[in-house]
Amino acid sequence: MLKQITVTVNGAQHTAEVEPRLLLVHLIREVLNLTGTHIGCDTSSCGACTILLDGKSVKSCTMLAVQANGKSITTIEGMIQDGQLHPLQEGFKENHALHCGFCTPGMIMRASELLANNPNPTEEEIRWGISGNLCRCTGYNNIVKAIEYAGAKMRGEETASTEPQFV
């Protein structure tokens, strides 16, 4: 039995007939073809599927599409505005905060809510704040740096050097 839902994704409204059991991540990836949102696990552990749902970061593998009915979703594809990268996108690139890029969309979406709630987080707060998102490649140092960079930029402050620091 299919159910009709309407969701706003990155500002555009979509109506779809979906199976009640369809996961939100599959709606996004396979029905709406927004493949920037990734799947890295089957236990809500990795955060690769993180999106914003009415401004809150959620793991879209952990929700049904029907639960998103009437809600507004932002995915990584919606972060670029008027051709301008979001400060987090810029921060990730400038600080080499990604290797394979598979965790990156989820990390960025999670970090965007983190910064919305806490515009000037400490390193410790950032680390705990992204602890629901796994990255297997980068060792997290530069992800922390990227989020600090974006925070500074969003606060209108000078951003720190993005050159690698060595002992």
Next chain:
Amino acid sequence: MGHSMKRKEDARFIQGKGHYVDDIKLPGMLYMDIVRSPYAYAKIKNIDSEAALKVPGVVAVVTGRDLEKYNLHWMPTLMSDTQMVLPTDTVMYQAQEVAAVIATSRYAARDGREAVKVEYEPMKPVMDPYKSLSPDAPVLRSDKPGKKDNHIWHWEVGDKDKTAQVFANADVVVKEQMYIPRIHVASIETCGCVADYDKVNNHLTMYMTTQAPHAIRTVIALVAGHVGLTEEKIRVISPDIGGGFGGKVPVYPGYVIAIAVSFLVGAPVKWIEDRSENLQADSFARDYHITAELAGTKEGKILATRFKVLADHGYTDAAANPSKFPTGMFSIATGSYDYGTAYMEADAVYTNKPPGGVAYRCSFRVTEAVHAIERITDRFALEIGKDPAELRMENFIKKEDFPWKSPTGWTYDSGDYVAGLQKAMDAIDYHGLRKEQAEKRAKGELMGIGISTFTEIVGAGPSKDFDILGIKMFDSAEIRVHPTGKAIARFGTKSQGQGHETTYAQIIAEELGIPAEHIQVEEGDTDTAPYGLGTYASRSTPTAGAAAAMAARKLRDKARKIAAYLLEVSEADLEWEPGKFSVKGAPEKSKTIQEIVFAAYTNHPQGMEAGFEATHYYDPPNLTFPSGAYICVVDIDKETGGIHVRRFVAIDDCGHIINPMIVQGQVHGGLTQGIAPAMYEELIYDEAGNILNGTLMDYLVPTAVESPRWETGHVVTPSPHHPIGAKGVGESPTVGAPPAIANAIVDALSPYGITHLDIPITPFKVWKALKDKGAI
């Protein structure tokens, strides 16, 4: 030192425009799901597909019996062992593939999977590799005619008798039994493929998560050539890969089944494993039981080492080592130290665990070797009461002794171990820490400092010794420069996040003077890229990176000829500086590389081939030997066993550095994959063969909280035999970090008589060790 150019590939990844295998959608594409065995060892009595076939959307259920008709039910492993694609009568490990369900959607395939009924007759599995060798153990590989036990191979290197003699006469002998546990790479993207067989043209396009697309094409041709899929009919495309670390080198049954099904039904078939399948069935890493011994003098001179390994390979030897090296590069286990005598032996056995023996961000078993030597060296220091830094300093191979011949037959290219350790000690204030530690010890507090000064062995490898399934381990680069002076370069390797699109462009830019921004790098399509063995074992920069430099140099030679022609001088009168040739003594008379390239298409000398392209297949003369000096400081809570990594300094020597930012990023990531097995990760099985932590809920991949803030630096001793002096770096930190952490923890606990703990060292292990020693 190179330039920290920002990565070219990032633009697509930060915008969600990466193109990974699960993003591929083809018209008419079917989805495959796999029925897996709940038992570690069982006879299959019956597979009933009837209910599954009635599930809406299910088009087929494929079993081993179906594949048997086409002789596709078995496949070779990279180590020339054999592996079932789908079983016809016996399952050999939990989560083994039993049948495949093909359907029109992902969900229907899963429904079908749930509806397949398999009747098993469980048998008692062999889970302990030592018991597997006992005479009364059942012979697991009864499919092999004449096989009478579970032993796979024996390997040894070094001088057994001389080593025994040194041990017999030594003042001090230390010995520890170590287990390097079974772990899993757990790249955040799992494995998968889309097999697209086109019946009309008898052509297969295989999109798959592979680190070695060319080798895979050859393997597919070897497996499926007999049904008409010969190598020119196969195109393997490795799209963006979400992390590999060695886990995407092997050919998994799922890939082969997808190809077989696409071939039989004539439609594209997608198979994407889920995380639990990935952890439970895909190749594991490590699983070495090591008896490590060291003989030395009371003063602290290392005289000899002896290592005995028992390798648990699971159901088949599906390791990914060069053919002649069943234990990979384990024989690097004499480490960074100058002594003349060593002996190593290893035996491999079958058990009822999943097959594998791949890397985990490590060059062919180097991590196991480094753990053994670095732990036993610390054990020796503890035994004679000598500072482990001082002991290492005194035993290091000296900078002037390179190239250095190791007692197990390697020729180390270059290094400066003293400088590395000194730099690490200065950065972390080693002596200050030792003072602090003494004060803390006096108060009964637990603080530990651990060192690891390791030598890696990467860049496989020279064709005289290195091959996989007979294919030599060269790698390749092809550069085409377009008339307007912009280039495309293609390689036999395949990035999984290492940043090849940037690094290779930088190498070519440095050699040819074309800006890196104007060099497009492409990998992963066997129809367009030159043949190569792929990316793993830190081999890309040592092999394909070298090939890039060599191909660029061929082009520079051609450019010189064209410049001489254009400037009407002899070649010898020309001088090269990056980007142009000018006439010696008359620098105003010059031609830029762009002008020269344009001439190669518009005005080339008569008798010369037009165009501006070069290909190079680089066969390295030797391996490269990156090294590192790592120091870790831990604080331990005596009451709970909780371990806090306070600081970690990593000084790496990967030779000439092309992009310091990328190198540092690799080191950060590798360090987190070093702390992972040191403190968190292990695949655990019970006696009945069940995996106890086969999901990401309980297999503990470190988050940003567990991962310390890494401090990194380097010393640089260029590789003398590599065209640009680079050595490779992706894996050094994963190799070097675990013993630094283990040594730090044992150092903290050593006042209570604790001399060794196996990794992963968890709070519980620490607490228990302290309890057992009566310390709490």
